[in-house]
Amino acid sequence: MSGIIAQNTLDNSGLIKAPAGGGAWNFIKKLTASASGDLSFVDGTSDVVLDSTYKEYLFTFNNIHPATDDVLFSVNFSADTGSNYNVTKTTTYVYTEHGENDAGGAVNYNAGRDLAQSTGVQTLMSDVGADADQSLSGELFLFNPSSTTFVKHFISRNTSGIKNDYNLGTHVAGYANTTSAVDAVQFKMSSGNIDLGDICLYGLTT
Amino acid sequence: MTGIISDNVGRTSGLIKAASGGGGVWTKIKTLTASADATLDFVDGSDDVTLDSTYPIYLFKFINIHPATDGANFQFQGNASGGSGFNETITSTLFDAWSKEDGSNSSMAYNSNDLAQETVFQRLTDTGGNGNDECCSGYLQLFNPSDTTFVKHFISVANTYYSDDFTVQTFGAGYFNTTSAIDEIQFKFTSGNTDAGKIKLYGLGDS
Numbered sequence: 305m306s307g308i309i310a311q312n313t314l315d316n317s318g319l320i321k322a323p324a325g326g327g328a329w330n331f332i333k334k335l336t337a338s339a340s341g342d343l344s345f346v347d348g349t350s351d352v353v354l355d356s357t358y359k360e361y362l363f364t365f366n367n368i369h370p371a372t373d374d375v376l377f378s379v380n381f382s383a384d385t386g387s388n389y390n391v392t393k394t395t396t397y398v399y400t401e402h403g404e405n406d407a408g409g410a411v412n413y414n415a416g417r418d419l420a421q422s423t424g425v426q427t428l429m430s431d432v433g434a435d436a437d438q439s440l441s442g443e444l445f446l447f448n449p450s451s452t453t454f455v456k457h458f459i460s461r462n463t464s465g466i467k468n469d470y471n472l473g474t475h476v477a478g479y480a481n482t483t484s485a486v487d488a489v490q491f492k493m494s495s496g497n498i499d500l501g502d503i504c505l506y507g508l509t510t
Numbered sequence: 511m512t513g514i515i516s517d518n519v520g521r522t523s524g525l526i527k528a529a530s531g532g533g534g535v536w537t538k539i540k541t542l543t544a545s546a547d548a549t550l551d552f553v554d555g556s557d558d559v560t561l562d563s564t565y566p567i568y569l570f571k572f573i574n575i576h577p578a579t580d581g582a583n584f585q586f587q588g589n590a591s592g593g594s595g596f597n598e599t600i601t602s603t604l605f606d607a608w609s610k611e612d613g614s615n616s617s618m619a620y621n622s623n624d625l626a627q628e629t630v631f632q633r634l635t636d637t638g639g640n641g642n643d644e645c646c647s648g649y650l651q652l653f654n655p656s657d658t659t660f661v662k663h664f665i666s667v668a669n670t671y672y673s674d675d676f677t678v679q680t681f682g683a684g685y686f687n688t689t690s691a692i693d694e695i696q697f698k699f700t701s702g703n704t705d706a707g708k709i710k711l712y713g714l715g716d717s
Contacts, residue, residue: 328535334716364714366566366653367660400603400683406626411605411619437689441653441663463663463683471601473665473683500659502566504716 329362329506337501339371342492345505346386354487356450358507363444363489365428365462365503372496373434374467378425379444381456381480382488389490390423391456395478397427404469421481425492429474431466432493439501440464442474449486456480536569536712544704546578552711554591554693561693563656565713570650570695572634572668572709579702580640581673583623585631586650586697588662590690597629598692602684606636611675621680627687631698634666635680638699639673645707646670648680655692662686 333352335343345363347354354361368377380389397417401408417427429440442462449456460476480486491503540559542550552570554561561568575584587596602625609616623633635646648668655662666682686692697709 329714330535331715331717364567364716366716367657367663369660400605400620400681402601402603402624402626402684404601404627404687409603409620409622409624409626411603437659437661439660439663442665443651461665461683463665463685465601465661465685465687469601471603471684473603473681475681502716504566506714 328509330358330509332505332507334502334504337368337498339497339499341497342490343498343503344386344488344490346382347487348385352505353507354449354489354505355485359448359510360508361446361449362506362508363446363503364506365440365442366501367439367441368432368501368503369439369499370432370434370493370496371499372493375432375496376427376494377429377432377440378427378492378494379460380425380490381486382490383482383484383486386488386490389488391480391482391486392421392423393419393426393478393480394421395419395426395476398475399430400473402471404471408470419478426476426478428460428476429462429464429472431470431472432464433467434499435465438465446486446489452483452485455482456486536714537565539711539713541708541710544575544707544709546703546705548703549696549698550704550709551696552694559711560713561655561695561711562691566654566716567714568652568655569712569714570652570709571712572649572697573647573707574645575647575707575709576645576705577638577640577699577702578705579699581637582640582699582701583633583637584635584646584668584697584699585633586695587631588686588692589694589696590688591693593690596631596694596696599627599629599687600625600632600684601627601687602632602682604633604680604682606678606680608636608672608676608678615676625684631700632682632684633680634682635668635670636678637673638670640705641671644671644673652692652695658689658691661688662692
């Protein structure tokens with residue numbers, strides 16, 4: 305982006321008209337996997353904004369394809385600009401499953417995938433398949449990560465074609481139990497690289 | 511909003527700096543308004559509809575969808591590029607949470623109207639009422655429909671005024687099990703017309 309009058313971004317009054325209204329999602333950054341060990345969004349690095357500029361952020365996952373079959377796709381948060389991804393989290397994990405052969409068909413809570421004051425990664429999708437046409441897609445909303453008063457809430461929904469040719473849907477929610485600002489977010493597989501796929505970051509103008 | 515230079519909205523270069531990041535917002539593509547319609551169709555390249563590689567994510571918002579027939583379910587299907595008929599193979603999951611107006615019944619459960627390699631329509635809602643004030647609303651999100659490598663994922667959430675005075679929230683997820691591009695989406699009820707309501711199509715940019 306360029307322009308002589310650069311400081312009018314997000315202003316909605318004055319001589320120069322700024323973005324239309326409020327409530328719009330603004331594109332911030334796209335990371336494209338290519339045999340990547342992880343995909344990390346760090347505030348202030350590579351044009352990533354993850355601070356008080358926006359009160360709500362959205363990460364979208366488009367056709368995230370693992371190099372290794374039957375792996376977990378996960379997220380973790382950093383409060384030290386990416387030096388460590390180990391913020392304490394408490395979460396819930398609900399999933400639906402249904403086989404292409406009509407097996408299964410269920411909604412369940414998975415106590416093995418939720419976290420209780422854990423600094424480990426939070427699974428967003430399990431059993432991700434590595435067949436050529438398999439991947440996962442979904443989204444994660446992160447609320448007010450720059451707050452230094454409240455914990456940091458997040459909500460994620462995802463769908464995938466997984467090992468054994470099942471559809472798995474996940475509903476994950478929780479909070480990073482810290483009053484420090486969260487300023488970096490990392491996504492990775494439990495084993496092997498992220499072979500292909502895009503993760504985009506958006507900020508909501510309020 | 512005020513401003514002398516009002517036509518710079520959305521521009522990312524030039525003398526005047528516009529919205530941060532330029533693209534990436536949900537861009538409204540098309541609104542279809544039902545009026546006793548058997549189907550509501552979004553077809554890429556027709557009637558100002560874009561449903562191709564322009565956007566990696568598409569969002570259909572259905573608002574106050576009112577069935578002509580009591581007890582009908584709102585549903586959708588896709589058509590692959592170059593194909594005919596809304597009959598793509600789908601595998602999906604579906605579950606509901608509900609609560610009755612008189613407080614006598616509330617719970618959640620898996621909904622067996624899921625699909626397993628089937629070419630019929632995928633349900634978005636549970637049984638909708640057709641009373642004057644009854645309808646359903648929600649959204650369907652479609653990921654990367656123009657891709658020719660992977661299956662095409664979707665997720666949905668809807669809330670319905672169930673025909674027996676319940677609120678029912680329905681969560682869907684699944685995929686069109688095809689590596690062909692999906693460039694047409696059709697919505698309809700399991701029985702009868704879509705009497706009223708709007709479906710809005712948006713695209714989310716990634717640059």
